[in-house]
Amino acid sequence: MGAVKKSSKGESKVVDEGDKEIKPEEPEEGPEDPPIVKQLKEIDDEYLKLEKEYERECYKLLLQYSEKQRPLLEKRKKLLLEAEEGAAPETGTPALSGFWLRAMQNHPAFDDVIQEWDEPVLTYLQDIERILMDAGDDEEDSDKSKCFKLVFRFGENPYFENTELEKEYNLKMVNPYCGEVEVESIKCSTIEWKRGKDVTVERVAKKVKGGGAKKAKAKKAGKEEWRPSFFRDFFRNLTHDTELAEDAREMAMGLAGEGDEDEDNMADEEMLACLMDNDYEIGTAVRDFIVPFAVRWFTGEASPDDDDDDEDDDEEDEEEEDDD
Numbered sequence: 001m002g003a004v005k006k007s008s009k010g011e012s013k014v015v016d017e018g019d020k021e022i023k024p025e026e027p028e029e030g031p032e033d034p035p036i037v038k039q040l041k042e043i044d045d046e047y048l049k050l051e052k053e054y055e056r057e058c059y060k061l062l063l064q065y066s067e068k069q070r071p072l073l074e075k076r077k078k079l080l081l082e083a084e085e086g087a088a089p090e091t092g093t094p095a096l097s098g099f100w101l102r103a104m105q106n107h108p109a110f111d112d113v114i115q116e117w118d119e120p121v122l123t124y125l126q127d128i129e130r131i132l133m134d135a136g137d138d139e140e141d142s143d144k145s146k147c148f149k150l151v152f153r154f155g156e157n158p159y160f161e162n163t164e165l166e167k168e169y170n171l172k173m174v175n176p177y178c179g180e181v182e183v184e185s186i187k188c189s190t191i192e193w194k195r196g197k198d199v200t201v202e203r204v205a206k207k208v209k210g211g212g213a214k215k216a217k218a219k220k221a222g223k224e225e226w227r228p229s230f231f232r233d234f235f236r237n238l239t240h241d242t243e244l245a246e247d248a249r250e251m252a253m254g255l256a257g258e259g260d261e262d263e264d265n266m267a268d269e270e271m272l273a274c275l276m277d278n279d280y281e282i283g284t285a286v287r288d289f290i291v292p293f294a295v296r297w298f299t300g301e302a303s304p305d306d307d308d309d310d311e312d313d314d315e316e317d318e319e320e321e322d323d324d
Contacts, residue, residue, distance in 0.1 A: 048176055059145040066132060069292075076294070077127045092126040092155040096298070100125040103297040108304060109285035117199045118230040124157035128294075130287045146171040146181055150286055159199065161192040165235060169283055183276040186283075188235040200232035201225060238276050244268060248275060 033041070083094035093099040101122040104110045114122065131149040152165040168187045174180050201224040226232065226247045233251060244252070252271035255278050289302070296302035 052176075055145070063132060063134060073129075073291070081126060092124040092157075098123045099298055100128060100294065103290055103294045104286075106297045106300050106303050107285055107290055109282045113234065113282065114230045115199075115228055117227075121157065121159045121199055121231065124154045124159070125152060126155050127153045128286060128291050129153070130291045143172045146173065148283075148287055150283060158194065159197045160194060162189060165189045165191065167235065167283060169280060171280075183238075183280045184240070186236070186238040186276060186279055188237050191231060191235060200227065200229040202227050234279065234282065236275075236279070238272065238279065240269070240272060242272060244271055244275075251275065 080093040080095050080099055091097045098119075101114070101119060104122075105114055129151040131151065133144045133147040133149070147168070147170050149169070150167045152167075154160075154163055154165070156163075166187075166189045168185075170184045170187070171181045172184050174182045204223060204225050228247075228251075232247065236248065249271060252274045253266065255274050256266065256270070290297055293302055
């Protein structure tokens, strides 16, 4: 006798037992729409067709103006790379040391993302480029207009061999009626760390009695353990079937506001969705705000006004005092 089992994705599978086979049951269809609803849906479909056509034309215009803006971004890059005459460039942007580091740190999307051990590495960042995908005129390729790539360009540095680190975001529309998109995958360059320069790990020394030379020797012989890092958390390949490592799971739990004791209650699919959504939020902040207006983020002029938050905190404090 055969049996039908459900996979982890909810798909029906046929299990053969002997010579018999049981076919998976067809999903039950809901009640048929009344004629008036069918007519209204047909109108919806025609409207959506025009909406997609409008979006394609808007995207073509965006690509066109992005090309017009490119020389301005190249001019900015040239200015930042100019070092004083006779001086050897010690950072990625000699004209303003740590330009991109400070620009990113001043954006709220990077709160708690860049660690202190990441900072020396990011001072060698020369430029960030956004690349928008050309969707063409094919309606079936319209999802490409929602995909983009970020290129982080570094000067020669003592940390890794790469001169470019890329991130590619692939998305698809899952609900055109509310504009909901889903991150399909995030592909990143592999960082080629120089020996002993990987800032995403730290060497933990074994506990030893005594001090001085003994402690130094123990630390040198200790094992490497992962630690939070911009280069670990932001340059992580993610797809819907990615097998999450311990550090990724811990990060997902933190983003979801869950404690270690709740890990068993959070499915891997939820963790992946949490990580991908957070990564996409940071990526769009770089694409839409930091790359176009980097100097305003460097100076802090573009940073959101915190006065409203301060007022809310004051109101909460006053309410607590009244309750007392």
